[in-house]
Amino acid sequence: MTSPVWIIDGSQVARTILKITLRREGIASTCYSEGSEALRDLWELPGDAPGLMLIEGQLPDMDGYDVIMQVRRLLSRRQTAIVVLSNRSGMLDRLRGRLSGADDSLTKPFLVADVRDVVGKHLQRVGRWPATTPAADTEARPVYQ
Secondary structure, three states, X not given: OOXXXXXXXXXXXXXXXXXXXHHHOOOXXXXXXXXXXXXXXXXXXXXXXXXXXXXXXXXOOOEHHHHHHHHHHHOOOOOOEEEEEEOOOOHHHHHHHHHHOOOEEEEOOOEHHHHHHHHHHHHHXXXXXXXXXXXXXXXXXXXXX
16 A cells, blocks of 8 residues: 655755654655656555655756646545645745645745644545544644745
């Protein structure tokens, strides 16, 4: 079975921080530095899709919003939630994410609590929230800048 969360971000630092944050919540994740890698694995594992994909809007090899549109051609919102990770928080950026098929967005730098809330909300919605999780670290501190 594939990890419930896929992290697709060009930054090694962002991927590591998100992976550690999720691990503290008892959530397994798989990381990709490029959209093409994730899309290839998605094609190879069509029956075992992740419950949530965290996708950076500007990936090194392709536009993150194009990745989102391709994922949406394969997976429904009931099956997989998508959250855009972006350095921009403007209305047009959020709209672009929604129009491409994303369910939500997180603006960098984000807080541990924000990551936890968004991931929890969407994994519960698609029925992939872990049965048990460790005690929450409620300190509001920046995760990634």
